[in-house]
Amino acid sequence: xxxxVCIKQVPASSNVKVDPVTGVLIRDGIESKMNPYxxxxxxxxxxxxxxxxxxxxxxxxxxxxxKAVLTEAIYMGADEGILISDRRFGGADVLATSYTLSSAIRxxxxxxxxxxxxxxxxxxxxxxxAQVGAEMAEYLDLPQYSNVRSLKLKDGTNDALEIVxxxxxxxxxxxxxxxxxxxxxxxxxxPRLPSYLRKCAVxxxxxxxxxxxxxxxxxxxxxxxxxxxxxxxxxxRIFPPDKNEEHSFLTGDPRESTRTLVESxxxxxxL
Amino acid sequence: xxxxxxxxxxxALRQILxxxxxxxxxxxxxxxxxxxxxxxxxxxxxxxxxxxxEEASAVMRYAYEHDIPVTTRGAGTGLxxxxxxxxxxxxxxxxxMNHILELDxxxxxxxxxxxxxxxxxxxxxxxxxxxxxxxxxxxxxxxGGNISTNAGGMxxxxxxxxxxxxxxxxxxxxxxxxxxxxxxxxxxxSGYSLLNLMIxxxxxxxxxxxxxxxxxxxxxxxxxxxxxxxxxxEALDTVPFLVRSGTxxxxxxxxxxxxxxxxxxxxxxxxxxxxxxxxxxxxxxGQTPEEVEHNYSEACKLVIEHGAIDAxxxxxxxxxxxxxxxxxxxxxxxxxxxxxxxxxxxxxxxKRIADFIKFTHQLAKEQNIRIPSFGHAGDGNxxxxxxxxxxxxxxxxxxxxxxxxxxxxxxxxxxxxxxxEHGIGYAKRPYLAELLGERPIRLMAGIKDAxxxxxxxxPDKIFKLKE
Numbered sequence: 164x165x166x167x168v169c170i171k172q173v174p175a176s177s178n179v180k181v182d183p184v185t186g187v188l189i190r191d192g193i194e195s196k197m198n199p200y201x202x203x204x205x206x207x208x209x210x211x212x213x214x215x216x217x218x219x220x221x222x223x224x225x226x227x228x229x230k231a232v233l234t235e236a237i238y239m240g241a242d243e244g245i246l247i248s249d250r251r252f253g254g255a256d257v258l259a260t261s262y263t264l265s266s267a268i269r270x271x272x273x274x275x276x277x278x279x280x281x282x283x284x285x286x287x288x289x290x291x292x293a294q295v296g297a298e299m300a301e302y303l304d305l306p307q308y309s310n311v312r313s314l315k316l317k318d319g320t321n322d323a324l325e326i327v328x329x330x331x332x333x334x335x336x337x338x339x340x341x342x343x344x345x346x347x348x349x350x351x352x353x354p355r356l357p358s359y360l361r362k363c364a365v366x367x368x369x370x371x372x373x374x375x376x377x378x379x380x381x382x383x384x385x386x387x388x389x390x391x392x393x394x395x396x397x398x399x400r401i402f403p404p405d406k407n408e409e410h411s412f413l414t415g416d417p418r419e420s421t422r423t424l425v426e427s428x429x430x431x432x433x434l
Numbered sequence: 435x436x437x438x439x440x441x442x443x444x445x446a447l448r449q450i451l452x453x454x455x456x457x458x459x460x461x462x463x464x465x466x467x468x469x470x471x472x473x474x475x476x477x478x479x480x481x482x483x484x485x486x487x488e489e490a491s492a493v494m495r496y497a498y499e500h501d502i503p504v505t506t507r508g509a510g511t512g513l514x515x516x517x518x519x520x521x522x523x524x525x526x527x528x529x530x531m532n533h534i535l536e537l538d539x540x541x542x543x544x545x546x547x548x549x550x551x552x553x554x555x556x557x558x559x560x561x562x563x564x565x566x567x568x569x570x571x572x573x574x575x576x577x578g579g580n581i582s583t584n585a586g587g588m589x590x591x592x593x594x595x596x597x598x599x600x601x602x603x604x605x606x607x608x609x610x611x612x613x614x615x616x617x618x619x620x621x622x623x624s625g626y627s628l629l630n631l632m633i634x635x636x637x638x639x640x641x642x643x644x645x646x647x648x649x650x651x652x653x654x655x656x657x658x659x660x661x662x663x664x665x666x667x668e669a670l671d672t673v674p675f676l677v678r679s680g681t682x683x684x685x686x687x688x689x690x691x692x693x694x695x696x697x698x699x700x701x702x703x704x705x706x707x708x709x710x711x712x713x714x715x716x717x718x719x720g721q722t723p724e725e726v727e728h729n730y731s732e733a734c735k736l737v738i739e740h741g742a743i744d745a746x747x748x749x750x751x752x753x754x755x756x757x758x759x760x761x762x763x764x765x766x767x768x769x770x771x772x773x774x775x776x777x778x779x780x781x782x783x784x785k786r787i788a789d790f791i792k793f794t795h796q797l798a799k800e801q802n803i804r805i806p807s808f809g810h811a812g813d814g815n816x817x818x819x820x821x822x823x824x825x826x827x828x829x830x831x832x833x834x835x836x837x838x839x840x841x842x843x844x845x846x847x848x849x850x851x852x853x854x855e856h857g858i859g860y861a862k863r864p865y866l867a868e869l870l871g872e873r874p875i876r877l878m879a880g881i882k883d884a885x886x887x888x889x890x891x892x893p894d895k896i897f898k899l900k901e
Contacts, residue, residue: 196750354753359747
């Protein structure tokens with residue numbers, strides 16, 4: 164099975180400050196890492212490959228420095244990395260990003276080698292929109308599910324998956340025809356760790372394992388479909404969210420308070 | 435020997451402290467009868483909560499005048515019965531003295547009350563860019579308790595133990611007098627170190643009411659390595675090489691597959707790798723990424739040369755969480771895997787760890803009892819647990835005694851000590867007496883007499899007092 168996992172480089176600290184004047188994330192001096200939600204998607208891909216064979220490619224969009232997350236994914240076990248990097252992709256909103264990713268995925272395909280499964284994380288920790296996966300599926304014209312908690316090859320087939328998706332208070336189980344796009348939920352597995360031995364094995368040939376794609380490599384070369392020009396939305400203002408710290412105190416009869424507490428924990432799905 | 439509290443005494447204590455901080459009878463929760471593990475259980479005659487040095491001093495003065503024993507207690511997370519009022523009397527709880535009083539950035543110290551929890555201190559210092567290095571697994575323990583047991587923890591390999599970070603203490607003595615020991619000084623050659631006598635004295639020499647602790651600049655970069663080995667022997671045999679490699683690890687922990695699986699069950703959370711029999715968990719930290727990367731890369735090379743299957747990078751918060759939360763839960767996980775257990779916290783020379791662990795495996799087979807273990811391979815401190823697993827009371831007691839006797843005897847033979855970091859308290863006294871011999875215990879008794887001639891402070895802990 165040919166699996167592509169979309170990953171992103173994000174700031175390593177969760178306490179990234181926003182410039183109060185420009186509204187831009189202050190990234191200077193901040194270390195980067197792989198978006199934590201993507202680790203779950205990558206782990207699902209690597210586990211699936213172990214069961215059914217095939218390959219796992221990781222793909223990311225960003226500057227040259229974003230090669231670091233592709234390298235990390237390769238240390239975890241991915242076969243190859245694709246960096247989509249071109250000044251003309253700069254300033255892309257969610258829609259343009261989705262289109263760029265879908266174009267890159269299409270450009271990876273040949274007549275006899277199609278992508279079977281595209282996996283994404285739930286969302287990124289810096290953008291937090293959780294929209295790219297679904298929009299990309301639209302551009303690829305592929306079926307898609309979000310919040311996927313588990314996936315496996317459907318019994319007796321090799322072209323369909325059986326998935327479980329958490330939809331608010333409901334759990335959905337479904338069969339989905341390959342090729343498709345799936346966005347994994349958080350905390351659905353414990354992602355494997357990057358391996359020192361794999362690092363030793365792949366470091367000498369990283370240049371061969373990581374391919375850089377630019378607009379010129381895409382089927383649709385029209386620069387107005389990408390980056391700022393291809394964006395349907397523009398950011399008016401970015402500001403840190405208000406801190407919402409909700410406290411409630413249960414007083415009175417201990418039995419009654421305990422019941423209320425249990426109910427409250429149940430409602431929040433903590434029990 | 436000791437005076438039993440009367441209504442008059444309770445009234446007097448209620449003159450010293452507000453009524454709601456002087457509890458008796460049913461007002462005292464049974465939690466205050468015991469600690470986390472040892473099976474030592476006793477009901478205090480009165481439980482008091484003090485909020486200041488002056489209050490502690492006033493209570494102690496009253497106790498001294500009336501021959502009432504006083505046991506000091508923090509969060510009650512001890513494992514050897516040290517904070518159990520075995521002679522009744524007053525259980526004096528310092529957990530509400532929980533303020534961080536001062537951060538002195540010029541002298542790199544923080545001054546705290548004894549009831550501050552380790553996790554609160556860690557969060558506070560990190561927030562201000564500093565590190566308080568002692569890192570015992572029990573983060574809800576109080577600093578007062580940590581000092582009283584000279585707690586160690588996982589970073590001891592590089593940074594040392596609690597003793598190395600206590601600069602000054604305010605102590606209420608047995609007669610209620612208050613003394614200040616040590617100071618914000620780096621060097622001190624001024625007579626006997628009473629400060630160091632207080633550290634690790636488990637409440638038998640005085641009541642700690644304030645502590646000034648040394649801090650370090652917070653390392654800017656930290657990475658852990660999870661290293662699987664085909665066997666525990668190979669894992670532990672690698673440790674001396676790591677220690678002398680010049681890579682300067684902060685932590686070298688060992689863990690076996692069975693204990694990791696208990697933690698998985700206990701936390702309902704998968705560990706990143708459970709396929710191998712034994713693991714080392716190393717941490718490297720430093721001020722620059724280059725320094726840290728150089729050190730851990732060298733360590734990776736070294737462990738592979740010594741038979742490691744691989745070395746996995748635990749380099750981000752989301753990777754550290756499942757690994758370190760499992761490591762932090764080992765004690766509770768083993769506890770939940772059985773109906774009752776007891777612990778042996780021996781420390782042996784590093785080179786002997788592998789032999790000691792092998793011996794516990796033989797002992798488990800020989801006694802037909804489960805003895806899981808984990809611990810600090812880098813400093814020779816093992817946590818070995820003997821699990822009851824439904825054995826009838828008599829058989830359990832018998833087997834437990836045999837196991838303890840044999841393990842402590844072997845620790846002695848290897849040049850080890852009874853406790854690496856949990857202390858002696860009430861439960862481990864016979865083993866200390868056996869391992870140290872008569873003269874050292876007599877010296878300790880002499881020190882006790884000098885500090886506490888009436889034997890009121892946590893009596894009969896560490897060693898049995900002569901009648």
